[in-house]
Amino acid sequence: MSPAIAIHLKVITPHRILCEADAAEVSLPGLDGLIGILPGHRPMVIALGEGTLTYRADGEVEAHEVRGGYAEIRGDQVLVFTEI
Amino acid sequence: MPNLIDLRRRIKSVKNTQQITKAMKTVSTVKFRKAQRGVLEGRPFWHEAPGVLGQISAWAGAGAHPLFAVRAEKRVRVIVFTSDKGLCGAFNSNLISKALEFIQAKAAGAEVKLILIGKKASNFFKKQPFPIEKAYADKTDCLGDADFAELAGRLSRAFTFQETDAVYIVYNEFKSVLAPRITTVRLLPVARDAAAPGFELSAPDWEPAAPALLTALVPRYVEDQLRHVYGESQAAEQAARMMAMDNASKNAGELIGDLVLVLNKIRQAGITKELLEIISAVEAMKE
Numbered sequence: 424m425s426p427a428i429a430i431h432l433k434v435i436t437p438h439r440i441l442c443e444a445d446a447a448e449v450s451l452p453g454l455d456g457l458i459g460i461l462p463g464h465r466p467m468v469i470a471l472g473e474g475t476l477t478y479r480a481d482g483e484v485e486a487h488e489v490r491g492g493y494a495e496i497r498g499d500q501v502l503v504f505t506e507i
Numbered sequence: 508m509p510n511l512i513d514l515r516r517r518i519k520s521v522k523n524t525q526q527i528t529k530a531m532k533t534v535s536t537v538k539f540r541k542a543q544r545g546v547l548e549g550r551p552f553w554h555e556a557p558g559v560l561g562q563i564s565a566w567a568g569a570g571a572h573p574l575f576a577v578r579a580e581k582r583v584r585v586i587v588f589t590s591d592k593g594l595c596g597a598f599n600s601n602l603i604s605k606a607l608e609f610i611q612a613k614a615a616g617a618e619v620k621l622i623l624i625g626k627k628a629s630n631f632f633k634k635q636p637f638p639i640e641k642a643y644a645d646k647t648d649c650l651g652d653a654d655f656a657e658l659a660g661r662l663s664r665a666f667t668f669q670e671t672d673a674v675y676i677v678y679n680e681f682k683s684v685l686a687p688r689i690t691t692v693r694l695l696p697v698a699r700d701a702a703a704p705g706f707e708l709s710a711p712d713w714e715p716a717a718p719a720l721l722t723a724l725v726p727r728y729v730e731d732q733l734r735h736v737y738g739e740s741q742a743a744e745q746a747a748r749m750m751a752m753d754n755a756s757k758n759a760g761e762l763i764g765d766l767v768l769v770l771n772k773i774r775q776a777g778i779t780k781e782l783l784e785i786i787s788a789v790e791a792m793k794e
Binding site: 467469 | 549552553555556559562563566710711712713714715719720723724731735
């Protein structure tokens with residue numbers, strides 16, 4: 424099985440697209456703590472709490488504050504719906 | 508031939524009207540810009556969210572959350588979004604006729620209750636035989652989060668206690684400045700659109716466990732969707748008013764042009780007549 428190289432991350436708020444990137448790893452603030460996602464993750468639905476969403480793309484780490492909402496992991500796509 | 512004083516008066520009145528329509532256009536342009544920004548910024552979110560929620564509902568199964576339950580539609584609620592004020596072209600009339608069509612179709616097989624937003628819808632459906640559950644007919648241009656939370660709560664409760672089997676929304680979606688698109692969406696139950704692609708059978712992991720997650724997620728979604736639809740309707744209303752007032756100003760301009768032409772002709776005719784009289788008088792005196 425060839426592992427997927429990147430996760431396509433898309434963070435959307437009701438006001439704008441916060442970020443859209445191909446990330447090597449993503450970390451989401453779940454209700455009970457951080458949840459790390461690597462390529463090839465199982466499908467998952469996560470409710471988000473308040474905290475910092477970070478992802479690593481091209482060796483650089485980016486961070487965004489998020490509050491509430493949810494994330495859906497399907498295939499190599501991570502869709503995050505959040506406030507702010 | 509109309510007399511000069513009447514014509515002048517008429518021109519003045521048309522000019523006044525034009526001034527008003529121009530002012531209204533300016534006002535709605537400003538309001539429109541604001542509403543449009545909100546709607547366009549929210550588009551990506553609303554482009555994706557219903558599909559994802561539908562997918563989640565399909566994964567979780569219809570029994571996982573009260574608002575997921577798809578039942579035979581025996582009692583239906585329809586929410587109609589219109590505006591309070593007129594002077595926005597066919598914005599309300601088109602929507603109301605489409606809504607009526609939709610409601611009549613639904614009423615054939617179910618008991619329909621209406622929730623009306625905007626004075627125009629309230630005034631129209633008062634005369635129709637369908638029961639109105641609630642009508643927001645005053646100051647609907649400044650409905651706030653509290654109103655939508657209340658409405659979403661009321662609908663969710665009614666749905667959970669099986670007082671209603673489906674909730675539909677009929678509204679003007681802001682498509683372009685030229686014309687809105689009348690759209691009908693189903694608010695409840697939250698279920699996957701049968702035509703939506705990309706369905707995967709393998710159930711996902713839930714974090715936290717499905718019940719807790721869905722409890723946090725679904726009511727919020729219903730509320731947000733109402734708010735989004737309201738935003739669309741507002742933007743479409745302002746766009747429609749902007750266009751209507753622009754047309755009115757243009758028509759007034761044309762009318763003024765025509766009237767001024769007539770006025771000048773009459774004035775000219777008057778002057779010519781007077782000149783002729785003077786000249787002929789002078790000629791007569793010479794003899």
